[in-house]
Amino acid sequence: MNKRVILKQRPDGIPKKEDFEVRVDALQLPLKQGEILVKVEWISADPAQLVWISGVKSYMPPVRIGDTVRALGVGLIVNSHAAGFKVGTYVSGLLGWQEYCKVHVSKIERIPKNVNPSLFLGIFGITGLTSYVAIKVLGKVAKKQVVVISTAAGAVGSVAVQIAKKQVVVISTAAGAVGSVAVQIAKAEGCKVIGITGTASKVQWLKDIGISEVINYKTDNVASSLKTLCPEGIDLYLDNVGGEMLDAVLLNAKKGARMILCGAIQSYGQKKAQPLYMYPLVISKSLKMKGFIVTDYQNKFEEGLKYLGSLYEKGNLKYKEDVVDGLENAHTALQKLARGQNDGKMLIKVLHEAPKL
Amino acid sequence: MNKRVILKQRPDGIPKKEDFEVRVDALQLPLKQGEILVKVEWISADPAQLVWISGVKSYMPPVRIGDTVRALGVGLIVNSHAAGFKVGTYVSGLLGWQEYCKVHVSKIERIPKNVNPSLFLGIFGITGLTSYVAIKVLGKVAKKQVVVISTAAGAVGSVAVQIAKKQVVVISTAAGAVGSVAVQIAKAEGCKVIGITGTASKVQWLKDIGISEVINYKTDNVASSLKTLCPEGIDLYLDNVGGEMLDAVLLNAKKGARMILCGAIQSYGQKKAQPLYMYPLVISKSLKMKGFIVTDYQNKFEEGLKYLGSLYEKGNLKYKEDVVDGLENAHTALQKLARGQNDGKMLIKVLHEAPKL
Structure with missing residues (x-):
C-alpha cells in the first residue's frame, strides 16, 4: 500500500x-x-x-x-x-x-x-544549483575583477592604478533557500552583498552568516534603503519577487546592470502579477534582464556542485x-x-x- | 543674428x-x-x-x-x-x-x-543605426540559420534534414523611422516579419514595402492577432512602446526569445509608465530582455552604415x-x-x- x-x-x-x-x-x-x-x-x-x-x-x-x-x-x-x-x-x-x-x-x-x-x-540540489546559475553563470560574478584606471594626476606623469572593483549584488528573499546560497556565493566572490528579507529573525540570520547589509522590506523603504546602502548603484540583482521590489532595484541599478529573474513569488497563484512600472529604465540604463529555468543549465550542474561542495567544505555555505x-x-x-x-x-x-x- | x-x-x-x-x-x-x-x-x-x-x-x-x-x-x-x-x-x-x-x-x-x-x-543616421543594432547586433538575426534535425523515419535509417529556420520577428511602431528600417533588415535576413502599427495608411505603406503581415493595434487585438499570425511563437521583438503591447508579445514569445527594448513611447512625458504585467513569463520562458542606447554601440556604426548602404543600393531600404x-x-x-x-x-x-x- x-x-x-x-x-x-x-x-x-x-x-x-x-x-x-x-x-x-x-x-x-x-x-x-x-x-x-x-x-x-x-x-x-x-x-x-x-x-x-x-x-x-x-x-x-x-x-x-x-x-x-x-x-x-x-x-x-x-x-x-x-x-x-x-x-x-x-x-x-x-x-x-x-x-x-x-x-x-x-x-x-x-x-x-x-x-x-x-x-x-x-544546497546541493536544484535550490543550490539555481543560486549557482543565477550568480555565477548568468550573473557572471567573479573574484578579482580588476578595473584599470589611467590617471594623469601623478607628479611623474600618467600612472595606471589597479582597483579591484567590488560588484554590488542585491538579492531578494535573501534568507530563503535559493537566496541564502546566492548570498554566500556572491560573498565568496568578494562582492558587496545586500540582502532583502521580511522578518527580524531572517535579518538576524543573514547577519549571522556574514551579510552586514540587510533590508527588511516590511519595515524599510526598499528604494531609499538601496540608495543609502549603495549610492554607486547595483551591478547584479537576483529577483525572486517581481513587482514593487524589482521596480525599487531598477531605480537603483547601475548602467549596464544585470537583472536575473529567478522567481516572482508575489505573483504565483495570483490572477494577475503585481505591475511593473520602471521597465523603461531597462532602455535608458542599458540593462539586461534574463529569466531562466535551472533545468536548462544541466551542462553547468557538475561544475556547480563542485563549486558548492568546495564552499561547504570551507565552512562558507551555511543553511x-x-x-x-x-x-x-x-x-x-x-x-x-x-x-x-x-x-x-x-x-x-x-x-x-x-x-x- | x-x-x-x-x-x-x-x-x-x-x-x-x-x-x-x-x-x-x-x-x-x-x-x-x-x-x-x-x-x-x-x-x-x-x-x-x-x-x-x-x-x-x-x-x-x-x-x-x-x-x-x-x-x-x-x-x-x-x-x-x-x-x-x-x-x-x-x-x-x-x-x-x-x-x-x-x-x-x-x-x-x-x-x-x-x-x-x-x-x-x-536611414543613415542614428535612426537607421538604432535599427541595425537592435536587429543585427543585439537581435542576432542572420540569414540562413540552419537547424539540423535528425530523424529515424526514413526507410534507410536515420537521415539528417536541414531546415532553414525562419525566425519570427515582431516590430512595434513598424512604420516609424526606426521600425521601418528594422522591418526591412529583418526581411532582408529572410525572417518572417510582423509589423505593428496604428493607422490604415501605415498598414498600407508597410504592405507596399513588402511586409504582408501587419497588425493595426487600434483596430485589432494584438495578443490574439499575434497568436493567429505566428502560432509557433515569436523569436525576436523590437519594442518601442512598452506596456500592453509588450505584454501581448511576452504572451506569444517562444522559449528563449529576445525582447530588444528600444523605446517606450507610450510612457515618455507621462508621470508613470504603463504597467507591465506579463514579466513573470521572462522566467518561465527563459527570455532575455535587453535595453540599449545606440551611442554605446559606436564601434558597430561603421559596419552598420556599410550594411545599410548596401541594402539601399539594392533598392531594399525604402523610407x-x-x-x-x-x-x-x-x-x-x-x-x-x-x-x-x-x-x-x-x-x-x-x-x-x-x-x-
Whole structure:
C-alpha cells in the first residue's frame, strides 16, 4: 500500500488543506525492466510548485486534478529492476507527495552516501544549483575583477592604478533557500552583498552568516534603503519577487546592470502579477534582464556542485532547514512558502509509521 | 543674428507651443581654434527628445530651461577655424533647434556629398543605426540559420534534414523611422516579419514595402492577432512602446526569445509608465530582455552604415520623410511623434529666409 496526496482542486490564492486529499492505494507492482521502487524520505517544497498546481501553463505542464502532487524528493531504493541501482542507494528526482515512488531510473539521479540526503534538495540540489546559475553563470560574478584606471594626476606623469572593483549584488528573499546560497556565493566572490528579507529573525540570520547589509522590506523603504546602502548603484540583482521590489532595484541599478529573474513569488497563484512600472529604465540604463529555468543549465550542474561542495567544505555555505512532518501536513509547507514564513529550506519529512512492504 | 528655439517650461504630457520660445540673438563670434559655424538645414525629431525636455534623468542630462532645444541635425559649414573641415562640407551632430550652430569639430561628423543630407538623420543616421543594432547586433538575426534535425523515419535509417529556420520577428511602431528600417533588415535576413502599427495608411505603406503581415493595434487585438499570425511563437521583438503591447508579445514569445527594448513611447512625458504585467513569463520562458542606447554601440556604426548602404543600393531600404517647415513650427514635429501621427522620419526643415551673415 502507498499513501499519497493528490491535487483535489486548484487553489484560489494560497493553497488550503481542502485543495488536497490523502489517498491510500496499492502500488502497481511488479517493477518493469529499468524501474526501481523508492521509499521517499524527504520532499522538497519549492515556489515553482505553486505554479504547477495553479493550472498555469509553464515550462512544465500543470499537475492535473486527481494526480499525485509533483515534487522533488530524495529516498532510498527498496526494490530494483535496474542494473547499477542497488537496494540501499539514495536517489533524488520528482518523487511526488507519496511514501513510495515507482520510477524509471532515467528520471532519477543517484546521490552520494556520505552527505545528509536532504541536502540534495537544498544546497546541493536544484535550490543550490539555481543560486549557482543565477550568480555565477548568468550573473557572471567573479573574484578579482580588476578595473584599470589611467590617471594623469601623478607628479611623474600618467600612472595606471589597479582597483579591484567590488560588484554590488542585491538579492531578494535573501534568507530563503535559493537566496541564502546566492548570498554566500556572491560573498565568496568578494562582492558587496545586500540582502532583502521580511522578518527580524531572517535579518538576524543573514547577519549571522556574514551579510552586514540587510533590508527588511516590511519595515524599510526598499528604494531609499538601496540608495543609502549603495549610492554607486547595483551591478547584479537576483529577483525572486517581481513587482514593487524589482521596480525599487531598477531605480537603483547601475548602467549596464544585470537583472536575473529567478522567481516572482508575489505573483504565483495570483490572477494577475503585481505591475511593473520602471521597465523603461531597462532602455535608458542599458540593462539586461534574463529569466531562466535551472533545468536548462544541466551542462553547468557538475561544475556547480563542485563549486558548492568546495564552499561547504570551507565552512562558507551555511543553511537552515524548516521541516514539516508527515504527508498529511505537506500543504502547510506550501502555505509557509507562499507567505514567506519558512525559516530555511522548506522540507516535508515523510513518516513511514509502519513497514508497508 | 541667429534664430533659435529655447525650452521655456517642461511640457505636461504632449509638448505645446507655449513650452517653447523663439529667440533671435547675436552669434558669439569669432570662432575659436577647432570650431566651425554650421548653417543648419535639417533637424531630426526623435522620441528621445521627449525624455530630454521632460526633465527626467536619462543617459543624457535634461535640457535646461532657457537652453536651445537639443536635437540632431545636418547642415553646411559656412565658416571654419578647423583644419580638414572646409566651408561647403556637410556635417551632422547635435546642432539644436536653431539656424546656425557654432560647434567644435570633435562633436560633429562629416557626411558624404553624394547622398541627400537629410538621410543622415534617417536611414543613415542614428535612426537607421538604432535599427541595425537592435536587429543585427543585439537581435542576432542572420540569414540562413540552419537547424539540423535528425530523424529515424526514413526507410534507410536515420537521415539528417536541414531546415532553414525562419525566425519570427515582431516590430512595434513598424512604420516609424526606426521600425521601418528594422522591418526591412529583418526581411532582408529572410525572417518572417510582423509589423505593428496604428493607422490604415501605415498598414498600407508597410504592405507596399513588402511586409504582408501587419497588425493595426487600434483596430485589432494584438495578443490574439499575434497568436493567429505566428502560432509557433515569436523569436525576436523590437519594442518601442512598452506596456500592453509588450505584454501581448511576452504572451506569444517562444522559449528563449529576445525582447530588444528600444523605446517606450507610450510612457515618455507621462508621470508613470504603463504597467507591465506579463514579466513573470521572462522566467518561465527563459527570455532575455535587453535595453540599449545606440551611442554605446559606436564601434558597430561603421559596419552598420556599410550594411545599410548596401541594402539601399539594392533598392531594399525604402523610407518616407515627414517634414515640418520652419523653427517656429518645430514643436509640432514633437507633437506628431508623441501622438504617433508622423508619416515617416520626422524632420524639421530650417527656412533661412534671408542671408543672416
